[in-house]
Structures are given as structure tokens and as C-alpha cells.
Amino acid sequence: MASGKVTFRQERCKGCSLCVSVCPAKIIFLDESTTNIKGYHPATVTEMDRCIGCANCARICPDSIITVERN
Amino acid sequence: MASGKVTFRQERCKGCSLCVSVCPAKIIFLDESTTNIKGYHPATVTEMDRCIGCANCARICPDSIITVERN
Amino acid sequence: MAKELWKGNEAIAEAAIRAGCRCYFGYPITPQSEIPEYMSLHMPKVGGIFLQSESEVAAINMVYGASGAGARVMTSSSSPGISLKQEGISYICSAELPAVIVNVMRGGPGLGTIQPSQGDYFQATRGGGHGDYRVIVFAPANIQEVVDLMQDSFELADKYRMPVMMIMDGMIGQMMEPVEWKKPPVNPEDLPAKPWATTGTKGIHEPKAIHSLFIDPNESNDHNMRLDAKYQRIMADEQRYETSETEDAELIFVAFGTPARLARAAARLLEEEGIKAGVFRPITIWPYPYDALYQAAAQDSVKAVVTVEMNTGQMIDDVRIAVRGCKPVSFVGQAGGRVPTPQEVVAAAKSALGR
Amino acid sequence: MAKELWKGNEAIAEAAIRAGCRCYFGYPITPQSEIPEYMSLHMPKVGGIFLQSESEVAAINMVYGASGAGARVMTSSSSPGISLKQEGISYICSAELPAVIVNVMRGGPGLGTIQPSQGDYFQATRGGGHGDYRVIVFAPANIQEVVDLMQDSFELADKYRMPVMMIMDGMIGQMMEPVEWKKPPVNPEDLPAKPWATTGTKGIHEPKAIHSLFIDPNESNDHNMRLDAKYQRIMADEQRYETSETEDAELIFVAFGTPARLARAAARLLEEEGIKAGVFRPITIWPYPYDALYQAAAQDSVKAVVTVEMNTGQMIDDVRIAVRGCKPVSFVGQAGGRVPTPQEVVAAAKSALGR
Amino acid sequence: MAIVYQKSKGLTDVELHYCPGCTHGIVHKLVAETLEELDVLGNTIGVAPVGCSVFAYKYFNCDMHEAAHGRAPAVATGIKRVLPEHIVFTYQGDGDLAAIGTAEIVHAAMRGEKFTTIFINNAIYGMTGGQMAPTTLVGQRATTAPLGRDREHYGSPIRMSEMLATIDGAAYIERVTVTTPANIIKAKRAIKKAFQLQIAGKGFTMIEVLSTCPTNWGLTPVEALEWLNNNMVPAFPLGVFRDITAEEAK
Amino acid sequence: MAIVYQKSKGLTDVELHYCPGCTHGIVHKLVAETLEELDVLGNTIGVAPVGCSVFAYKYFNCDMHEAAHGRAPAVATGIKRVLPEHIVFTYQGDGDLAAIGTAEIVHAAMRGEKFTTIFINNAIYGMTGGQMAPTTLVGQRATTAPLGRDREHYGSPIRMSEMLATIDGAAYIERVTVTTPANIIKAKRAIKKAFQLQIAGKGFTMIEVLSTCPTNWGLTPVEALEWLNNNMVPAFPLGVFRDITAEEAK
Amino acid sequence: MAYNEILIAGFGGQGVMSMGTTMAEAALSEGLNVSWLPSYGPEMRGGTANCSVVIADSEIISPIVLQPSELIAMNLPSLDKFEPAVKSGGYIFVNNSIIKRKLARTDVKAIYVPTLDIAAELGNMRVANMVMLGSYIEATGVLKFDTVVNMLRNVFTGKKAHLVEINRQALQRGAACV
Amino acid sequence: MAYNEILIAGFGGQGVMSMGTTMAEAALSEGLNVSWLPSYGPEMRGGTANCSVVIADSEIISPIVLQPSELIAMNLPSLDKFEPAVKSGGYIFVNNSIIKRKLARTDVKAIYVPTLDIAAELGNMRVANMVMLGSYIEATGVLKFDTVVNMLRNVFTGKKAHLVEINRQALQRGAACV
Ligand SMILES: Cc1ncc(C[n+]2csc(CCOP(=O)(O)OP(=O)(O)O)c2C)c(N)n1
Ligand SMILES: Cc1ncc(C[n+]2csc(CCOP(=O)(O)OP(=O)(O)O)c2C)c(N)n1
Ligand code: SF4
Ligand code: SF4
Ligand code: SF4
Ligand code: SF4
Ligand code: SF4
Ligand code: SF4
């Protein structure tokens, strides 16, 4: 399986969870430990090694804040 | 064959000839010998005995000026 | 009756229903959408008609039809939507049908802003549509007055068979204020019959036609002159205004709607500085209370007249017409959603007085 | 150049093409349909665009788009159709785009009559649309003047980036009169570039946006104040008017368009009776030549000012504002397709003079 | 002898102002006869448009309301909502209905407004002097299309019946013509059916009538009927485009 | 590592003002990516509507023109007629396109105007606070239909793609949605095809995108996608309604 | 000071409008001030047509003619409608090929012109309006005969050049009726 | 003469609007003049919400509050935006559960209220706004505590009656923060 890497422009995240809902690896979650300037818990990934770089998350993110890289 | 009778309210005739064009008996014509108040030669019938009372003329007359009677 | 806290737009809608209105057509637009929203919920409860139209153009033409059919009918919108209604308003005026039209004004021109403004004064008082016509225009200054004037609006509309417009800045639509329901509700069944309405000949009367076509120039002229005579009657009989402290004032503020409040606050500030200022507030902006304003301005004590508006200066034309050059007239205002502050008004007043 | 006999509407269209207009959108309506008809035949011959739109609303919005894309563009209509364009005009003013709008007025209100009228004076000069905006309004009195003013109209529209309206009664559109083509035709390729037009970034410049949305009240206020400053500049620089025999006159007629001819005829009749009457004719009705009219009216010799209009009295508001109460102002007119006769005008003048 | 055809009581005695041979007059009769036969004249409100039929309010022997150009469906909506038990119809030209009034007719159909529209498609703006209509045929000349309608510039004529038939709220939509006595009888039947469905509260009903404008087509009235048959009928096929009673029957 | 997905250059860096999870943002991306891929950003003029996407003129990285409510097709017509070699698109909501702007979209289609319309159907007036749209489903609640849209009162939702597909001047009309990554890819393909046909001068092209309005539907963004799938898709079937290239190929 | 206000009225198709424009063109070429104004509108559907022509050596006040100094009545309804409006001392030209009555008024000058009969004699019914124009010119002296003929030369060129002659004859025959 | 101009600002969902209407209702029942004005428009899409409340014993001049005598800042962007506008000598109420900074200004009175922490302790996060309101009442004395509680009794009736008590507690806990 390809391995991927996602980066979030967190200060622009609106915490809508669309990315969360479409990640096949189920590794995205909203980080409740922090609130961005807009008042939302931003999306994040910790187990990045499980990312397959499918770009589902980026494709559905309405705010275009996710960048996906892949090997 | 049924026999009919048509009456024209001639002062309102606009001489459009639609009645002329649909009379199966071909008995309606525009009376070029006279001009009504509106400046038109009004439609008329002389050989009334050939009228079959089909009402084609009246049905198509846009100005509703033809009355048709039948035996 | 006890006072209740009402949101302006909802109070407008409720006041219309209490005034016997049983028919509303409109299209959403900020800052007045709560009017159709309220109507959608409450009209059915009183057996009335609420219909959201496909556009403002359609709405005003539905009003035209419904009014012709005898209904007590209303529409509402905000500035751009009112622009789209101009052709229809002209038709309704010419066909002499009653209707109430509410304009909760926002800042223009164009898409502008949804913030409050008084930028449609000209449109309301001069007829934004084509031809010689007028509508009676009420310009209430707070929610209580909106409510108080609603019944009058429908009654004058019926009396003169013409639209009555109620214009207010968007703030009045959006804010909440205490309201007292002073008048008893009108039961539409108790209203006088409308013999001119097209409700079918029933085989009894001659066919009626509601129309605005007068193709022959003489007929058209006669029709216009008849309308004009009606407008003259209204000018004589229906002017309304309010004055506060204008007697022996050194300066007269003229303001309609919300800015009248600011003007009164400014007058109080001026009083502290020893300047006596009064406020003249037209309540009908058509017919405009020209004579009353002239009387106020012509007093020997008065040195200057200052109009206060939430636009770049529109009512000032009527003030000039009223004042007839007897005193200098100047303007202070803010347009497009900003409200002048009492301090700005005070400064303008002082400069008008040369201090 | 020799004079040619031209029908008003066709002369308007031809003059626009000669003024470099290469883009026309419109919808048929009597008495101006010969304008789109002429355009449909002649625009393609000069490589221009003629498009009949589905409505007046669409037409003005096509103008909005085409102007934004840099075209020298025009639309025309008659009264009810102009009412429908009000929202669009307000947008174009706010977005600051040039355009020429012709209103060949017919009698209103409503469907009214197709006969000539001047019933849209208020609409043209006060903005029938919402918000604080103005358009420059020319009111030519004959076909020659229409033709002469057309190039100026497009130039002022470009200069101030705003619509210029030309209004005339339907008679001017329908009649034929001799015309002389005084100015050389404009080649659109020679016109100055429009750096503000949206013609694609070409990957070079930053994206441009043509819009009229200023959601923040301060931005909106600033925008309005900037527009107002432009309008003040125009008021200072662009007033046009014509006087005839006003010096030392006992009576001043004020009239725009066709009635100015009647007024001059009436003045000649009065002269025969030993009364010296002059005619003041505004050519721009916005900006209105207030000061010039005041000067004329304030002369010691003048006893009365009489406005002559083909409506029930609209310009009279501006005359009152101009005259500032220094002389009595009265009105004579006919509405809805009728034209006052010189005799009627004479009678009104005498009664104004108390004779 | 018995009278077999006479002027309908659904028409007043006012003379029609239409040009000689204009089929507006024929359609007026059909509507009038229908109202008379259904015995609803006393209970009907008609809405006249702006177009050559602008004076329709003088001709129909029932209460009438004249609308602004294109807005008849909105006016009719206002009337019918206030007087749901009454019969309401609009009578509109192709400029009125298919150009400026497009939004109003589409939304009346969408809402399933219970009135009947008589749509006179004569492929031209009659009243204003022969300008192009949205229904003008490709190649047909008009005063604003002096070389004929150009498909590249203006597209093909719009078929309103087909378009409106996609809308659920439309109960009955048929296109007819009045070029022959037989077609006139068919047209009458269609109009009657539309009014009957209105009375039954089924929804929006519209009959499109292909009509002539001899004056602006530059043809004699009889030639105009032929031209219509040869040119308009192929572009605007006759027939029923929507009939919910047929669907309900299934 | 290679970048497989990043923000399109067709978008500016301005933050979108849309509510969390609103699919307007997804569609913006697809249009932007298409323009970028076709390499026409420098040659494109977009027309923004009045609706939640009123600020679209700040977001697209090309010249933009903001229209009055409903009039984007007229504005686009004006632009495209003046600049026939440019790419022009409108981006419109369902209130904008299917209510107040009905006449303008129908006639742009009729004339075969060579621009592309992106039609965001979210079954509601988003911007003004959740009032009923012509596309609101029967039974769906809205602030002006507090008990849900009533078929008897308002008819059924209008299907604009089906309606416009009856018009000859329409070259391509497809309805898509963006509820899943797979649907997003399909939607992108449709949008790209529409722009390609515009460039080929085929006529009017429109892509209807079934979209969400979590705020006014009162659902979370994820629930909104589900609701769309379960309720809107059955009422507004996905698919191609008109494709003249397919017809030409026959 | 010449100030002629002419009203020409008849059925559509009688050449009423072109009679007016011909007069206007001729007046222009004589250096006079001129205006031409058609009636327009739905009443035209009824088949009537009329136009106002004003010819003057001073400024034209209004192109609308309410009280004509000369009325040209091409049919009976027009005569009925406009006869009362003509200025005392003015002219009424009556197309007596189809108007069978005489004038009711005695304070105006009546000129009866059998336009159709003459046109028939000339072999072209379409020149009936030029017959009338010939009478008008002759009676009023407002325009010169040669100017009108020259004007016709400008109108009928190329293939239509042969029409100049018959129109000239029509003018002459009309003039002879006065 | 009391004239209080209050600006309440925060994220959507923090109960900003209802805090305002609660104050307005209470003021009305105390016989004071009152106005409430929400901010509205597309900027709300961004998720911010604010409203102006004016409470006075004289006529209310304008319902728009530009220079608040009291600012209630429920989140950091609101504090950043409105802190400079507060009248000298006025109050700023800071929701320091989520606003981590102190005031920059020294010429105003600062009240820090950990609304979320207290609401959490009370077991209902939705009463955070009532905690803040309690602080406001206590600090300014503009409204009477009992009026507000009575008002809550009118709002929470029937099935919701049990909510009166927790809201009353929230008000009290807020008051205690002053
Ligand atoms: C707002 C407005 N625009 C334009 C007109 C001018 N106008 C009158 S009728 C008409 C079109 C008539 O054509 P149609 O509807 O096809 O009817 P027809 O005369 O052919 O029967 C137009 C454009 C008008 N009266 N009002
Ligand atoms: C003439 C006019 N009428 C009404 C409005 C108010 N208005 C703004 S957007 C809108 C509808 C928005 O709905 P939609 O087009 O579906 O777009 P969405 O917000 O759902 O994306 C309305 C009615 C306006 N700005 N102008
Ligand atoms: S790229 Fe795919 S696997 Fe990786 S985080 Fe995004 S959705 Fe999950
Ligand atoms: S889709 Fe985008 S905005 Fe939504 S939670 Fe994920 S990263 Fe944040
Ligand atoms: S009734 Fe028939 S046969 Fe008799 S005249 Fe009429 S069309 Fe001819
Ligand atoms: S159809 Fe009627 S109007 Fe036409 S010629 Fe016959 S009778 Fe006369
Ligand atoms: S112009 Fe055409 S449609 Fe109108 S009445 Fe004449 S023939 Fe009929
Ligand atoms: S209101 Fe609806 S459509 Fe508008 S931005 Fe919010 S979610 Fe999107």
C-alpha cells in the first residue's frame, strides 16, 4: 500500500468533519484539545503512517486546507 | 342535403376572406361593389339556396359576424 | 395593555394581520425576511393567504390581482426588491387599487449592504416608476409607531384606492422594542364592501374591468388629472408630522424615522451649550408637511435648518421646497448602513449656526 | 453638411453608432421600437452587437455585463420598460460603469398610453431605483439636439463611469425632422483604454472584480461618500441650459424638451400683447442648473415663473428649489399624451401675472 | 330554420380591433363559447395581457383584469388565491408569455395554480410592429431580425408546451391551431377540457394556439393560414404534452 | 514524496466565508481546478450571483463580475457577446437560478449562449436564512414553510435540468452531486466537459450540483450529505439530460 | 410668415404616410422648416392611418397638428372626424372617389379630388396619393411643383426610374382639379 | 439618568443573542426603556454573533451601540475587535474560560468570568451565558436579580420548569465572580 502524508492548514479549519467521514484509514479526528482562532477544533492526524495518500480528505474539504503527498 | 342560411353583420366585416376560403359550397365572395364604413368590401352570399348550413364560415370568422341557420 | 417586546419585522407582520390583512405575497430579502416568515406561520392560522412568490416582480403583480379581487393585501421587501416592484406599483396606482407596501430599507445603491439606510426616500416620495403617480408614504420612527400606523395604512389605501407605503430603515425591522397593542384588531368581514372589485358578474352586473390603459390622449389626460385631483386632496388632508421644542428655537432639525431620535439627542446636547434646537419630524413624507415646516422655519428665532438623514441627502429637497429660501438649509448624514452620531449632528448644527 | 430628414428614433440609433457605440441590448416597446429595429439592421454592418433580450430586466443586466467587459454600450426603452430597469441602473451606478440609456417617454402611469409624455422626470432625476445614486440626464428638445448630444453622452458616461440617460417625449422618437450630422463619427478603436474592465487577467494582472457589494457599513458609507463627491463634481461642471429672451423679462417660462418650443411660441404671443416673457430651458435636468435659473428669476423685472410640462407637475420641484421663494412659481401642463397648446400656456402666464 | 351558429354570449358587442383575418378573434370566440357552455361567465375573471389582445378586457363578457406585460400569471395567481371557487384564465401572446413573462408562467405551472392559460403563439410581436419573438422560426424575418432569425445568434424557437410539460404542477397542456374549421373544433375541445380540469381543481392548464399575424407576416389572412400550416406546425408539433387525467387513469 | 492534492491555483488565498461543511466550497474547488487544468484562468470571466456565493468574486483567481439576484445569465450574455473568445461562467444558487432568474436562464439556454452555468441546488435559500426555494422538497421545512412545503399550496420542486433540456440551444446539461469522493470526481468530470464544450462553441452548458446547506437544514455537515443522498437524489435524479455531442455522434 | 399645419388621414394602404414624407422632403429641399409625425398605436390595427406635417419658415412649435390649416381626407371616417377641427379659412381636400358627401362647413375652402378615378385613368392605382398631393400644391402654393418632381427623381432611381413620369402626371392631373 | 449601552459578542451558539433578549425582557418588566439589535448578515456565516442592548430610563437614541458602556466578550476575536471601542470608565466582561489574555486597557473595569468552568460544575454547559449575565447584573446594578429570575420563570414553563433552578444558580455563581 502506498504511504501518504497530509498537512492541514489548521487555522482555517472549520471542524466540519467531512474529511473525518471519508478517510478510509479512519485516522483523521478533530483535536478537541485545541481551538483555533475561528473557534473550531481543527482536524488533525496523529497516526500519519497509516495514511494511504488517497486524497479523499483533501478532495472533500470545502475549505481547501488539506495538502496530500504520496510516495 | 340540408339547406342553410347565413347572415352577415356587414358593417363589421373586415373583408379578410377567411369565410370565403372555407365555404364548401364556394358561395361566399367579397362584394366589391360596396365599401363599408370601415373601408372594406364586405363578405356576402347571393346563391343562398346552395348553402348547406355547415357553419364553416361562421366558425372561422374572427369577428363573429356570421349567423348560420339550418333546416 | 401591557407592553411586549417585539422584533420590528414580526411586529409589522402581526400589526398587518390585526389590521385585517388576510393576504400577503412576498420574496425573501434581508433585512425584512422575518415579515414573510412570520406571515407564513400566522396567516394560515387566521384563514389568510401567504404565498412566497418567485420574485418581487411576481409578488407585486400578485398583489395587483388579489387587490382587484377585493382582498386586503400587503407585500414587503427591501430596497433592491422595491426597485423591481416599480412597474407594478405604477400599474396599481393607475388602476386605483389599494395595497400596503413595506420597504425595510438597506444601504444601496446596487447590492450595497444589508445594513440600515434611508436611501430610498426619493424612490418612495417621487415614484420610482413611470408616469404621474404618488403613493402615501409613512415613515415611522420606532416599532410602536409602525404598529400604530398599520391600520391607518390599510384604511387610507382603501379610502383613496391607492398603495400606501411604509418605509423604515432596516434597524427598525431587526431590533426589538416594547410594543403596546393599542387598537382592537380588525375583522376583515366588517370592512366595507368594494363594489369596484372583479369578483364575477354573477350574471347580475355588467362586466367590470380593472385596467390602466387609456390609449386616447384625452382620456389619458383626464385620467391623470383625476388622479392629480385625488393627490391634491390627500395633500390637503393627510399630512402628519410631529414637532418637539420647535417653538422659538434657534435651530430646527428636520429628520424622519430613526434619525429623528438622534436629532432629539443632539438637541439635548445643544441645550446644555445654551443653544435651543427643535426637531421637526414628518410622519408622512408624501404628502410632505410643507406648510407646517415653513411655519416652523419662518419663526424669527430660527437661524438655520439642518436635515439629518441616513443617506447622502434626499429629503433635503423637500426641506428646501418647504423653507422657500427663508432660512439656510444644510445637511448632515451618513449613508449605506452607518448612522450619524449625536455628536456629528451637534457639530453640523454648530457649523450651520456659524459657531 | 446637408440636412437630411430623419425619424427621431432612427436618428438616435444612428447617432449612437456614429458615437462609437458597438453594442446594444433592448426589448421592443412603443414608441421607441425603431431604435432596436434600426440597430438590428445597422449594428452588424459595423461589426457591432445587437441583441434583443427577453425583457427590459435582462437588457439592462446585459448592458451591465457588456460595459464591465469594456464595450461602449447602450439600451433604450420607454416608460414601463425603464421602470423595470431601475434595479439594474442602481447596480451599474454603484459598480461605476458607463452606459447610455434612452427613455422615449410615453404617458403613464401603468400601461397608460403610447402617446408622448414627460411623466418620468422624477424617475430620471431622482433615481427610480434604490439607494443614493444619480445619472446624468439630458433632455433634448428636438431631433437635432438628440443627435448633437449623443457623443457627449457616451463621453460623459466614460469620463464619470456612470450611466447617462437621455429622455425625450415619444413625439421626438416618432417624428421626422431635418438633421445635420455635425460631428465626425467616432472610431471605437480610438477610444481610451478602460483599465478597470474585466477582460481576463491574462496571467498578468491581479483578478479584477466588478461589484456593488459593500457589506461593512463603513465601507458602504465610504463608497457612498465617494460617489457623492463625484456627483458634486458633476453638479459643478456639467450643467447645461439655454435661455431665450430671459433678460429683463417680466415672466420666465421654464420648460425642458418639446414644451420649450411651446413656451417660446407662447412668449411670442405674449409679446404681441406687450408682455415680455423669456424661456429658460434646462438641457441637463440632472445636474439641474439651479443657480442659472435663480439668476434669471431673481432679476427685478421678473414677476412670475411658470413651468410648462407634459405631466402633472414634476420639474416644478426643481424650479421651486432653484427659485428659493424669490418669485411665485406656478405650473401649466397636460399629462398622458396631450401637449399643452401655446394658448393654454399664454393663459397660465397671464393668470400668474394676475392679468 | 334553427340557428346553428351565432356570436357567443361570452363576448360583448364591442367591435374587435384586430386586423382583418387575425386569428386572435377566432380564439376569443372559442374561449367565450366555452365559458358560455360551462355556464361560468358570471363566475369568471379573465386576465388580459399586454400584446395585441390588450383590449381583451373589453371583449369578454365577464369580469376582466388587465395585467402588465408578461405578468398575467402572477395577477391570475393573486386572483385565484383570493377567489378559489372562481374560474380564472389568462390570455397571453408569445412575447408576453414566452419572453418577458417566462418566470411567471413557469412558476404558476410549478405551483400548480388552478387557472387556465390560453397561449397565442403567432411567432411574432404583433402589437409593437413585428419584432422577433422567442417563437419566431429560424429564418423568419422580423423587424428586429431583418435578415431572418439566425440560429447562431438567437438559437431556435422555444417550445413552451414541451418545456412546461416537464413540470409536475401542470395538469393539462395541449398545442392546437385554428387554421381550418376542423382544427377550430379540436381547439375548442382542448380549451374546454382545460377549463373543466381547472374546475375539477387538477392544477395548471394551458392551451397553446398556433395563430396568425397576417399584418406582420406580410401575408393575406388566407395565405397566413397556409404559412402557419406549412412552417409553424412542423416547428411546433400539435398534440397533448401533458394530461394528468390520462396518467391518473393508468 | 510528491504532492497528489493541493489547493487549486484557480482559487485566491482569501478564506471562504461559507459555513462549516457547506458544499459550496467543494464546488468552488472543482471549477477552479477545471479552469487551472484547461489553462484558461487568464482568459476567464466568472459571474457571481446573489446568494451565499455572493462573495465568489473574491475567491476565484480570475476576473469576476457580480450580478444582481437572478441576472447572472444576462450579465454573462453581455460579457460573452463582447468577448466571444473568452471563457465565461455563472455560478448560481437555486433561488437565484430557479426562482427570480428563471427567465434569464431559460433564454440564455434558448439563445445557446456559449457560457457555462454551475447551478448549486441546495433546496433552500441559504444566504437569507433558510426560506423555501422552488427546489425545496415536498414536506421539507423552511422558514417560510414552517410546516414543510405543501404540494397543494406550492406544487412539487421544479427540476431545472429536465426543463432546460427541452431547449435546443442547450448543448450539455448534467446533474451531479458531491457527497462522496467518487461523486466529486464525477462532478469534476462533468464540469470539465461543460467548459470544454463551451470552448468548442457548442452552446449553453449547465451542471446542476446537488449541494448541502447544513446550517439551514439544521443538520451537521456529515448528516447533511446523507440527507441529500436519501432525499434529494430521488427527487432530482443524477444523470445527463442533454448532450448534443452524443446526438451529433449518432 | 408661412406656417402650414397639415393633417393627412385615411385608411392604411392609401399612401397617407408617404404623401406626408414626400411633402416633408420637398419642404426640406426648399430650405423650409418641417416636421412629420405619424399617428401610431393599436388604433392602427383598425386600419386607419394619419400623419401631421408642419411646414414653416419660422421655428416649428409642435409637430402635433390639432387644428389643421389644411386637412387631406382620404376617406369618410377621416372627414367625419377631422372636419370640425380645421381652422376657419383653411382648406379641406376631399378624396371624392370614395367620399360621397360634401363638406358641412362653409368657412373653409373645399377641394374635391377624384383621386382613384384619375389614378385609374393613368393606369396605376398607387399614384392616387400623388394626385391628391398635386391638388394640394396647386391650391396652397406651399411647395413648388418642380421641387416635388425633383424629389421623385431621387426616390425612384434605377429600375424604378420609369415611375417618375407617371407620378409627375398624377401631380399634374391633381393640380388640374383645383 | 441611566443610559446603558451594552455590546454582547461571541461565537454563534454561545447564547449571545438570548443573553441579550433576556436582559431586554427583564428591563422591560422593570419599566425601563429598552432596545435589542442583533448583527445580521453574511458575516454571520463565519460563525460570529453579536447584539446591542440599550437600557435607559430616558428615550433611547439609537439601538446601535458603537461605543459600549459595557462590553461582554465571549471569545477572543470579539475582545480584540471591540475592546478599543468601550467608553472610558466602562466595563468589560471577559469570558476567561476561553479568553486567555488580560485586557490591554486600564481605563475600564475588567471582570473575568470563567463561564464554562462554572457551567461545567453546574452540569449544563448551556447556562454559561447566564453565568455571564449574573456577573453583569451584579457589577452594574442595571437590573434586579429577582426580575431576571422571575423572567426565567416565564420562559421555562411546563416540562422545562426544572431549568429555572439551574439558571438561577448560574446567575448567582456569575454574580459571585464580581
Ligand atoms: C414592460 C413592457 N415592455 C414592453 C412593452 C411593449 N409591448 C407591448 S405588447 C409587446 C409584445 C406583443 O407580442 P405578443 O405578446 O406576442 O402578442 P401579440 O401582439 O403578438 O398578440 C410588447 C413588447 C410593454 N407594454 N411593456
Ligand atoms: C432583488 C433581490 N431579491 C432578493 C434578494 C435577497 N436574496 C439574496 S440571496 C437570496 C437567495 C439565496 O438563495 P440561493 O440562490 O438558493 O443561494 P444559496 O444562498 O442557497 O447558495 C435572496 C432571496 C436580493 N439580494 N435581491
Ligand atoms: S489521504 Fe486518505 S488516508 Fe490519508 S488522511 Fe486523507 S483520507 Fe485518510
Ligand atoms: S474537511 Fe476541511 S474544514 Fe472540514 S474538518 Fe476537515 S480539514 Fe477541517
Ligand atoms: S354555412 Fe357553410 S355552406 Fe353556408 S355559407 Fe357558410 S360555409 Fe358556406
Ligand atoms: S370571415 Fe368574417 S370578417 Fe372575414 S370576410 Fe368573412 S365575414 Fe368578413
Ligand atoms: S398585428 Fe398581427 S396579431 Fe396583432 S391584430 Fe394584427 S394580425 Fe393580429
Ligand atoms: S447558509 Fe447554507 S448554503 Fe450558505 S454557506 Fe451556510 S451552509 Fe452553505
Ligand SMILES: [Mg+2]
Ligand atoms: Mg405574438
Ligand SMILES: [Mg+2]
Ligand atoms: Mg440555495
